[in-house]
Amino acid sequence: MNKRIRTSLLILSCFGVGAGLTACNDDTKLTEAKPVQHPIIEMKDGKKVKVGVYTVPQDTEIDKEPNAEEIRYGARLLTETKRLLPDNVGDDINCNSCHISGGKVAEAAPYINTYNSYPMMNPRAGREVNLVQRINGCFQRSMNGKPIDPEGKEMKAMIAYMKWLGQGVPKGQKVAIKNAYPIDTKLVADPVRGQALYEKNCAVCHGINGEGKRDSTGTIAFPPLWGDHSFNIGAGMARTYKAAAFLKTGMPMGVKHDGLWGQGGLSDQDAVDIAEYFTHQPRPDFPGKVNDWPNGKKPKDARY
Numbered sequence: 001m002n003k004r005i006r007t008s009l010l011i012l013s014c015f016g017v018g019a020g021l022t023a024c025n026d027d028t029k030l031t032e033a034k035p036v037q038h039p040i041i042e043m044k045d046g047k048k049v050k051v052g053v054y055t056v057p058q059d060t061e062i063d064k065e066p067n068a069e070e071i072r073y074g075a076r077l078l079t080e081t082k083r084l085l086p087d088n089v090g091d092d093i094n095c096n097s098c099h100i101s102g103g104k105v106a107e108a109a110p111y112i113n114t115y116n117s118y119p120m121m122n123p124r125a126g127r128e129v130n131l132v133q134r135i136n137g138c139f140q141r142s143m144n145g146k147p148i149d150p151e152g153k154e155m156k157a158m159i160a161y162m163k164w165l166g167q168g169v170p171k172g173q174k175v176a177i178k179n180a181y182p183i184d185t186k187l188v189a190d191p192v193r194g195q196a197l198y199e200k201n202c203a204v205c206h207g208i209n210g211e212g213k214r215d216s217t218g219t220i221a222f223p224p225l226w227g228d229h230s231f232n233i234g235a236g237m238a239r240t241y242k243a244a245a246f247l248k249t250g251m252p253m254g255v256k257h258d259g260l261w262g263q264g265g266l267s268d269q270d271a272v273d274i275a276e277y278f279t280h281q282p283r284p285d286f287p288g289k290v291n292d293w294p295n296g297k298k299p300k301d302a303r304y
C-alpha cells in the first residue's frame with residue numbers, strides 16, 4: 001500500500017467510516033518499558049562518589065550469558081520455589097513473593113547488591129555469614145522449611161541469578177538503592193486500627209484469615225500472611241517494622257495506576273498498624289530461635 005492511500009484510509013477511518021469513534025490517535029500505541037537506572041557509588045576519602053550507572057537488566061538479556069541455563073534455572077527457583085523444591089519449603093510462599101519482581105526493585109527486598117554484600121556480619125547470627133548461609137536462613141525462616149544442599153545445583157543456580165543481577169559491579173562499589181523503605185521505628189503500633197485497615201485494604205487478596213489463595217492450577221496467587229502455611233516467627237517479615245517497611249512500598253497491590261504493580265497509598269502509621277496486626281497472628285514457631293542474637297542487642301520488634 002502506498003503512503004498516500006494509507007494516509008487517506010487513516011483519515012477516512014478517523015473522520016468518515018469511524019465517525020463516532022473518538023479515540024483515533026497514536027497515543028494508544030504500546031510504549032516500550034523504559035530501562036530503570038540507578039547510580040553506582042563508591043566511598044572515596046569518606047565520601048560517596050558516583051562512579052557509574054547501573055541499568056536493571058531484562059530477563060531477555062540472560063541469553064547472552066555463557067551460563068544462561070543456570071541463571072534461568074535460578075530465576076525459576078526463586079519464582080516457583082514451592083513447586084520446584086517441595087521438600088525444602090514448608091509454607092505456601094515463594095522467594096519472590098517477598099523479593100518482588102525478581103528482586104529487581106529498590107525498597108522491595110531486591111537482590112541487586114546481594115552478590116557483592118557477602119560475607120557480611122549478621123547481628124542475629126552473632127557472626128559473619130556467607131551468601132549460602134543467608135539463603136538457607138530464608139529457607140528455614142521465611143519458607144518455614146529445610147536448608148538446601150550448600151553445594152547443590154539449586155544453590156549454585158540461585159546465586160548465579162543474583163550474580164547476573166549484580167551486572168558485574170565490582171566489590172567495593174554499590175548500586176545506590178535502599179533494600180527497604182526507612183520506616184520510623186518510633187511510631188507506636190495500634191493493632192485494632194491495623195485490623196480494620198487490613199480488612200479494608202488486604203483481605204480481598206490475602207483472605208480475611210490471612211490464608212491466601214491459589215488459582216485453579218494450584219499456583220500460589222496470593223501468599224498466606226499467617227497460619228500454618230505462612231512464614232514462621234523467626235522470619236524478618238514476622239517483625240513489625242520490617243513488615244511495615246515492606247508494606248509501605250510494596251502493598252497493597254493493584255490499587256493505583258502508577259507504580260510497577262499499582263501499589264501504594266499507605267501512610268507510615270497505617271503500615272505499622274497493619275504490620276503489627278498481621279505479624280502477631282498465629283504462625284509456626286521456629287525452634288532455632290534459641291540461638292539468635294547471642295551477643296544481645298535484640299531489636300524491640302523481635303518475636304521472642
Ligand code: HEC
Pocket residue numbers: 078081093094095096097098099109110111113114115117134135138139142143158231235236237242
Ligand atoms: C516472607 C518474606 C520472604 C521470603 C518468602 C523470602 N525472603 Fe529473603 N528476605 C526477606 C526480607 C524481609 C529480607 C531483608 C533482610 C532482613 O531480614 O532483615 C530478606 C533478605 C534476603 C537476603 C539478603 C539480601 C541482602 O542483600 O542482604 C537473601 C539473599 C534472601 N533474602 C534470599 C531469599 C531466598 C533465596 C528466598 C527463598 C528461598 C527468600 N529470601 C525468601 C523476606 C523474605
Ligand code: HEC
Pocket residue numbers: 093096097098100101198201202203204205206221222223224225231237243246247251252253254274278
Ligand atoms: C491485589 C492483591 C493484593 C492486595 C490488595 C494486597 N496484596 Fe500482598 N501480595 C499480593 C501478591 C500477589 C503477593 C506476592 C508478590 C508477587 O508474587 O509478586 C503479595 C505479597 C505480600 C507479602 C509477602 C508474602 C507473604 O506471604 O508474607 C505480604 C507480607 C503482603 N503481601 C501483605 C499485604 C498487606 C498487609 C496488604 C494490605 C495492606 C496487602 N498485602 C495487599 C497481592 C496483594
